[in-house]
Amino acid sequence: QKEVEQDPGPLSVPEGAIVSLNCTYSNSAFQYFMWYRQYSRKGPELLMYTYSSGNKEDGRFTAQVDKSSKYISLFIRDSQPSDSATYLCAMRAYNFNKFYFGSGTKLNVKP
């Protein structure tokens, strides 16, 4: 079983839709959770960073962590064609400087 599972998609939505991207994990020691956006031919760019459970909002993006279910989500409101990219989730435990990545979900927002 992989440490972090992420549906590879692709996920195709019309412009303006609400997008939900998700990851599940198996290690209950994970406490720091990140979402990265990766455009084609670019490196991953940090989008959201959360600690422990709860929600964090930044503009059109909301990151949600449910530690009891070992489940994290990224919501994108009013999705735009410029949001078309691959989204990677990542996480790490408190005492470790090693990051675990999902395989990425490819999102396509159609105009």
Next chain:
Amino acid sequence: EAGVAQSPRYKIIEKRQSVAFWCNPISGHATLYWYQQILGQGPKLLIQFQNNGVVDDSQLPKDRFSAERLKGVDSTLKIQPAKLEDSAVYLCASSSGGNNLGNTIYFGEGSWLTVV
């Protein structure tokens, strides 16, 4: 603040040739990572340095891959001899290290390798 710098951005080589990639991390970041990302997959850790010491190289194919981080700053990843399956993007990343809340990982733009 300058980001993680990598070069070259693109490289095409024939199998059995050698190639080297260079990375300069964010200033002050003690931890440097090299990842391999194959198209459609997540990044796979090849090697992790803490300052100039190796923390984890368990997934580095040591018969053909080598990496060094002299003086604890910039780093070089070498592949010799290259195989077709080495075609991937090689991502360098850095983090400040430690257990503080702000410790997260930042990536460079990647070095795209095609082996023909």
